Amino acid sequence: MSFYFINNKLPKMKNKNILDLKDQYNNFIYPKPTENLNEEWIKKNRFQICDPNYCWHRLWPEKPYSTKRLEILIAGCGSDQAAILAKCNPNHNFIGIDLSENSLKHQKKLINENNIINLKLICDDFRKVKFKQKFDYIISSGVIHHLEDPSTGLEYFNNNLKDDGVIYIMVYGDKKSYATNQLKQLFRKLNLEQNNSSIDFIKKITSKLNNLHPAKVFIETEIKQDLSHPSGIVDFFLHKKENFYSIKELIKLLKNNNLIIKNFANGRIKPLSKFFSDSSKEIREKIESMSVEEKLEISQILNWNDRKIDIICCKSKNKNNSVVYNKINLEKVYTYQYHGVEYEINENELNIKDKINNNLFKMNFENNKINIKDILNGKKMITEISLNLSDSEKINFFNKILFMIDNCILDFSYHPVANYKHFYSVKTN
């Protein structure tokens, strides 16, 4: 008996949109797939940002790490994502769905070459696939913003999610893409199509842009690698359907589907207080009095780093578990290195390089009573680390920790952070 069935009775979901997507991702499979999983991922110690073992503390900061087998759905799993995640997380079960037979053909090759036994693939519109089970975790990256009605994707995720389940979603933001979107409008006006001559034309036009043209800067800093192969150019410049979001619109869309942001998967758009740390008290109080949505709107504008918005969502009724909508209880947190951030300890000083936002920070823990390494390894509570501080030193220390958390240069959980590396089936050196 099959573990799923296809619901063909659903209202026709804008078939043209689905046929276009199927055609595009069959003719130009994207992303350019991993050829050798061991060499390109395991040995290089690379992780998908949504990897469940790696980011457990971000998915469920309210729960202690557990080795329980999770049921995970990847909606729109592309050419390699499901195989990478299944290989890197042998302790969980994965189902990957995609419209593109050719993308899935490549994933099957990866499954065979790597003896992956914890992944099943289904070729269809994910919204038509009915399961007997619900999922602990649903991953959908770069998918719903291509749907005629992205809400139908979110509705499906909510219906197929366990009560305490979480969803990782990546969609495009509407700020940083402004200039390249102007180029796309031009290409549409010129009736460019998804073919080799259009790809060549786009390469020529983009190579002629002034180096300071915001589209050129975007290409050089964000998507250079992607544009080095035809499927990347098609995916980026010749897509027939795309939506770009302000965080406010995205929150509204989630709300309409009884979902809410629980956490951010990276620090691209969320950091805020770094911009106001030397502002007047009035300004700081004004910002502090704003709603979560208003603050996020400001941080999306100030960071201008929203090519991708990577969020972790949960059901709205679990709002109390959202670290975005609730004050962080510093008395109970374990802090940890943030993804994409480099740290250097120099006696009492912590030098921090936020590679995601291209920022440098110098944090001073001048009292000699703090072991800075403890702040970064997720094994000790902040209260434990600060035991030897006086009351005033403690307030100062807690403010520094809050600042680092708010600006995504320090991660946290309400439980010790697990060492995810031991889940790799191949040891790295």
Ligand SMILES: C[S@@+](CC[C@H](N)C(=O)[O-])C[C@H]1O[C@@H](n2cnc3c(N)ncnc32)[C@H](O)[C@@H]1O
């Ligand atoms: C931009 S690619 C991203 C692939 C993958 N998520 C990743 O991050 O590598 C989008 C993928 O979603 C698939 N897709 C889009 N809409 C879908 C749908 N309604 N059902 C199943 N797959 C879909 C496409 O075929 C394509 O492979």
